[in-house]
Each structure stands twice: as C-alpha cells, then as structure tokens.
Amino acid sequence: MLLGYGLVMAIAALGFNLLLGYTGLLSFGHSAFFGVGAYAVAMMVKYLKVGSMELFLLGAIAASAFTAALFGVVCVRYTRIFFGILTLALSQVLWSLAFKFFWVTGGTDGLRVPTPTLLGVMTGRGDKMDFIAHYYYYYILAAFFACVALMWVIVNSPFGKALQSIRDNEIRAEFVGVQVRRHRWVAFVVSGLFTGVAGALWVPLNGLITPENLHWTFSGKIVFMTVLGGFRAFPGPIVGAVLYTYLEAYAVGNTVYWQFVLGTVLVVLVLSLPTGVVGTAARLVERWRGREA
Amino acid sequence: MDFFYIHLLNAFLSAATLFLIAGGLSLIYGVMRIVNLAHGNLYAFGAYVTAWTLGRLLAGASTPILYLALPAGAVGAALLGAVLEPTLLRPFYKRAEEYQLLVTFGLLMILGDTMHFLWGPYPLSASALWENSGSVMIAGNPYPVYNLIVIAIGGVAAVFLWAFVYKTRFGVVLRATSQNMRMASALGVNVNRVYVLAFTLGCFMAGLGGAIIAPSQSAVLDMGVDALVLSFIVVVIGGLGSLEGALVGALIVGLVREAGIAWFPEIELAVLYLMAAIVLLARPAGLFGRAS
Numbered sequence: 262m263l264l265g266y267g268l269v270m271a272i273a274a275l276g277f278n279l280l281l282g283y284t285g286l287l288s289f290g291h292s293a294f295f296g297v298g299a300y301a302v303a304m305m306v307k308y309l310k311v312g313s314m315e316l317f318l319l320g321a322i323a324a325s326a327f328t329a330a331l332f333g334v335v336c337v338r339y340t341r342i343f344f345g346i347l348t349l350a351l352s353q354v355l356w357s358l359a360f361k362f363f364w365v366t367g368g369t370d371g372l373r374v375p376t377p378t379l380l381g382v383m384t385g386r387g388d389k390m391d392f393i394a395h396y397y398y399y400y401i402l403a404a405f406f407a408c409v410a411l412m413w414v415i416v417n418s419p420f421g422k423a424l425q426s427i428r429d430n431e432i433r434a435e436f437v438g439v440q441v442r443r444h445r446w447v448a449f450v451v452s453g454l455f456t457g458v459a460g461a462l463w464v465p466l467n468g469l470i471t472p473e474n475l476h477w478t479f480s481g482k483i484v485f486m487t488v489l490g491g492f493r494a495f496p497g498p499i500v501g502a503v504l505y506t507y508l509e510a511y512a513v514g515n516t517v518y519w520q521f522v523l524g525t526v527l528v529v530l531v532l533s534l535p536t537g538v539v540g541t542a543a544r545l546v547e548r549w550r551g552r553e554a
Numbered sequence: 555m556d557f558f559y560i561h562l563l564n565a566f567l568s569a570a571t572l573f574l575i576a577g578g579l580s581l582i583y584g585v586m587r588i589v590n591l592a593h594g595n596l597y598a599f600g601a602y603v604t605a606w607t608l609g610r611l612l613a614g615a616s617t618p619i620l621y622l623a624l625p626a627g628a629v630g631a632a633l634l635g636a637v638l639e640p641t642l643l644r645p646f647y648k649r650a651e652e653y654q655l656l657v658t659f660g661l662l663m664i665l666g667d668t669m670h671f672l673w674g675p676y677p678l679s680a681s682a683l684w685e686n687s688g689s690v691m692i693a694g695n696p697y698p699v700y701n702l703i704v705i706a707i708g709g710v711a712a713v714f715l716w717a718f719v720y721k722t723r724f725g726v727v728l729r730a731t732s733q734n735m736r737m738a739s740a741l742g743v744n745v746n747r748v749y750v751l752a753f754t755l756g757c758f759m760a761g762l763g764g765a766i767i768a769p770s771q772s773a774v775l776d777m778g779v780d781a782l783v784l785s786f787i788v789v790v791i792g793g794l795g796s797l798e799g800a801l802v803g804a805l806i807v808g809l810v811r812e813a814g815i816a817w818f819p820e821i822e823l824a825v826l827y828l829m830a831a832i833v834l835l836a837r838p839a840g841l842f843g844r845a846s
Contacts, residue, residue, distance in 0.1 A: 354824050354828065361824070477783065485659075520663040520664075523660075525664060528661065531657045532657070
C-alpha cells in the first residue's frame with residue numbers, strides 16, 4: 262500500500278518536474294493542483310453523488326487544468342524567486358478558502374471519499390483494505406505507466422526541447438523564435454494537470470481529503486521528492502517520490518521528531534548530492550565504467 | 555463606531571510584528587539575495603525563548619525586570635542566525651537560487667522540530683507581563699497597555715533601523731554590499747562579515763517580533779509557518795529588499811486583515827493573497843522595490 266502512495270506521488274512529482282527540471286521554474290504551489298484534483302473528487306462525491314473512478318479522473322483533470330491555466334497566466338510572467346513566492350501565495354489562497362468555507366469543504370475535518378467503482382465494476386465489496394491492496398493498486402500502476410509514457414513523449418517532443426532551451430538560456434530562446442511565455446504557460450498547465458490527476462488518485466487511497474493537502478508545506482514535500490531523486494533526470498522524480506514515501510513512513514513511525522530527520526536529509530542532500538539519487542547513481546556508474554575501460 | 559479605534563490599534567499591533575518579521579526578511583534578501591524560508595521559525599524561536607525566559611526562568615519577577623528581559627528572544631534568534639549563516643548558508647551563495655530555497659526549507663523543518671524538542675508540543679505562555687500591565691480606556695473600551703507598548707516598540711524599531719541603515723557607516727557598507735557585492739568587495743569590504751552581520755540583524759528583528767507578542771499570544775509550534783506566509787505578502791506588496799516597503803506593506807496588511815476580521819471573516823485571508831497577486835500584476839517589484 263505504501264508503494265501505491267509512492268506511485269501516486271511519483272505522478273505528482275513527474276508533473277512538477279516538467280516545470281523544474283525541464284523549464285527551470287521552481288514552484289512552491291503544486292499542492293494547489295493536487296488539492297484541487299483531490300477536492301474535485303470529494304465534491305463530486307458530495308454534490309453529484311458520483312462514484313466512478315473514471316468520472317473522478319475527468320473531474321480532477323478539468324478542475325486542475327482550469328486552476329493551472331488561471332494561476333499560470335499570473336505566474337509565468339515571473340521567474341525564479343518571484344515565481345516561487347507567487348505560486349506559494351496562490352496555493353495558500355486555495356488553502357485559506359478550503360479552511361474558511363468549511364460548510365462546503367468540511368474545513369479541517371475534511372471530506373470523506375468512499376471507495377469508487379473502477380471501470381464501472383463494483384469491486385472489493387465491503388473490504389477497503391482488499392480493494393486498496395489489489396484492484397486499486399493495479400489501477401494506480403496502470404495510470405502510473407500511462408502518465409510516465411505521456412510525460413516521456415512530452416519531454417522528448419519539440420515542445421519539450423523548446424522548454425529546455427528556455428531553461429538554459431531564456432534570451433537566446435526568444436531570439437531563436439521560441440515564444441517563451443506561451444511555452445511556460447502550457448508547461449504550467451500540463452504540470453498542474455499531472456499533479457491534479459495524482460491528487461484524484463490519492464483520495465481513494467487515503468479516504469479523506471483535508472486542507473493540509475493545499476498548504477504550501479505539502480508543495481514543499483513534492484519539491485523535496487523531486488530533488489531527492491534528482492531533477493535533472495527523467496526517472497529522478499519517480500525514484501525520489503517512492504523513496505521519500507518510504508523515508509517519511511519510516512521516520513514518522515520511528516520518531517516524533519521526523520521533521521528534523523527529513524529536514525536534515527534535505528540539507529545534506531542539497532549540500533552534497535545536488536543531482537539527487539539518480540544523478541549520483543549515474544555518476545558512480547560512469548566512474549565504474551570508466552575504470553573498466 | 556467606538557470599536558473603530560480598537561480595530562485601528564489592533565491593526566497597528568499586527569503591523570508592528572509583521573514589520574519586524576518582514577523587515578528582517580527583506581533586509582536579508584536585499585543584502586544577500588537569499589529568501590529565507592526558515593525566517594518564520596526564527597520568529598517562533600524568538601517567541602519561545604522569550605516565553606521561556608519570562609515564564610519559567612524569571613517567573614514571579616517584578617514587571618520592570620520582565621520588560622528588561624523581553625528582548626531575550628531577539629538576542630537568542632540573533633545568536634542562532636549568527637551560527638547558521640556561516641555553516642548552512644555560505645556554501646550556497648555561489649549556487650543557483652533554487653538551492654537556497656531548498657536549504658532554507660530544510661532548515662525550516664529542522665528548526666521546527668528543534669523547538670518541539672526543546673520546549674515540547676504544548677503552547678508556552680508567559681502572560682504575566684501582559685496581564686500585569688493593566689488596561690487603559692480608549693473611546694470607552696478597555697485596551698491592554700501591553701499592546702500599546704508593543705506598537706511603540708515597533709515604531710521605535712522602525713526608526714532605529716532607518717537610522718542604522720541610512721545614517722551609520724555600517725549602514726553605508728550594508729547598502730553598498732546590497733547594491734553591488736563585487737564592487738564593494740573590490741573596494742575592501744569584508745563581504746563575509748557583512749553577510750553574517752546582516753543575517754544576524756535580520757534574525758534579531760524576527761526574534762524581536764516573536765519576543766514582543768509572546769506575552770500576549772503564547773508561543774505555539776507552527777506559528778512560524780503561518781507568520782512566514784503573511785510576511786511574504788508584506789514583502790510582495792512592499793517590495794523585496796526595501797525597509798520602507800516592509801513598513802508600508804506591514805501597515806497595509808495589518809489594516810486589511812483587521813478590516814477583514816471585523817467585517818468579512820470568511821475571506822480575510824483570501825483577500826490578502828489576492829491583494830498580493832494584484833500588486834504583483836500592477837507593480838511587479840512591489841510598491842518600493844527595485845526592478846532587479
């Protein structure tokens with residue numbers, strides 16, 4: 262089940278890294294898209310009385326794409342620090358709305374989401390653990406592979422190459438004819454979309470959605486995961502997300518000061534392993550191969 | 555309408571605290587180009603140190619002594635900052651900005667749990683000072699004298715800082731380093747020392763912000779995280795790197811928040827963030843910021 266969470270967060274991190282690794286924009290507001298996707302699912306349950314996972318995904322995609330498009334228009338005018346601060350602030354707007362409008366969103370109690378139907382089939386009659394461990398896990402796995410494939414195509418397409426050129430040298434990219442702002446905005450929307458899908462997938466795993474998932478510290482977790490795995494490599498965020506999920510579970514399970522542990526890991530990581538786990542592994546492999554030759 | 559003055563004073567109260575925190579953040583950014591995500595937790599650290607000093611160490615002491623001990627939090631935060639800067643931040647000046655955000659985020663988590671470890675998960679209160687200062691009648695309503703003192707401290711701090719940055723020799727060095735670090739270094743300024751001092755000063759301000767509200771609001775875990783977002787709003791509105799901006803921004807945020815709490819409690823927070831977004835759209839550098 263932990264792996265299920267890991268895979269879901271991997272989708273989120275994959276989406277996030279489109280912005281960080283490939284476009285060079287560090288967003289501290291991705292919790293907004295995750296939360297919007299998740300709350301969309303919860304709202305669909307609460308108001309539309311819908312129970313199908315496919316409809317959940319559609320709803321989450323629509324909601325997070327809309328949010329990302331809106332936020333993107335404002336945010337892509339800036340880079341670097343201001344981009345980070347602005348994304349943080351905007352995700353906090355959503356957090357505060359979710360927090361205050363408790364008659365809609367359930368406030369800090371959150372909204373419960375019952376087990377949905379997968380592909381129209383009512384599965385795991387009654388037993389939630391059975392559902393999560395088996396049917397839903399394979400569902401997540403399938404979605405994960407789909408997202409990875411999709412992201413791979415995006416990143417290696419001309420669009421993806423254009424993004425990287427913007428990351429490397431914005432002015433030169435503009436001179437070559439790449440429409441910088443438009444590209445950034447599209448990347449922003451796609452990134453938010455992936456994270457929103459992750460949010461929707463996450464909700465049935467967790468059964469409950471609270472405003473905590475909209476708080477900027479949750480965005481920080483997504484950032485942490487991506488950096489842990491290495492944001493310069495494609496598999497980086499995936500490795501990082503899965504690794505982080507286990508790391509967090511281990512830390513939380515073993516000490517009440519788990520934040521300290523994670524914080525130290527992050528600091529050590531940034532100090533000594535800036536390329537993350539994947540990057541460092543790649544470097545070690547290179548050195549090993551070089552020694553052989 | 556009698557409550558108007560009370561609300562106004564409350565707005566000034568939050569503005570005073572916000573100015574100290576945001577001013578510190580802005581100062582650190584202006585000189586060192588570092589956005590310190592852990593700044594909120596330095597504010598919380600100051601609050602905890604003061605609460606502990608006043609509540610445990612000096613419990614039962616007379617009011618004037620407690621007042622003298624009030625800046626203990628500020629001093630504590632400043633010392634912490636002086637230790638943190640050379641060890642954790644210096645390796646990152648030459649690296650990309652993203653890494654600083656990451657390391658200060660890690661620092662935020664570390665500091666948060668350090669405070670948890672040192673002072674436990676429950677709020678730490680030191681309300682003797684607040685209670686014993688009595689209250690005064692303003693427009694027919696009682697108002698705590700302590701709050702007025704806090705507003706006064708905020709005002710004095712603003713004046714003191716302005717004088718420090720614009721009238722002293724070190725202030726000139728500070729401004730020179732913030733405008734052009736390499737040139738200042740070429741002219742013989744010891745940039746590393748300036749950085750440490752600037753960071754310490756910023757932490758002192760944040761700690762002072764925490765120290766002055768500790769008696770009235772107790773030190774709680776997570777107060778840092780909440781304060782950080784508000785101080786970001788303040789610097790966005792006022793302009794990163796500008797002390798006047800921090801002051802004006804703090805006043806605006808304080809007033810809007812108070813108005814929000816008084817009349818539209820549901821959207822109070824959302825209005826602030828929206829205001830920040832609007833300011834960013836209209837004047838990207840903030841009201842007083844530089845266009846760098």
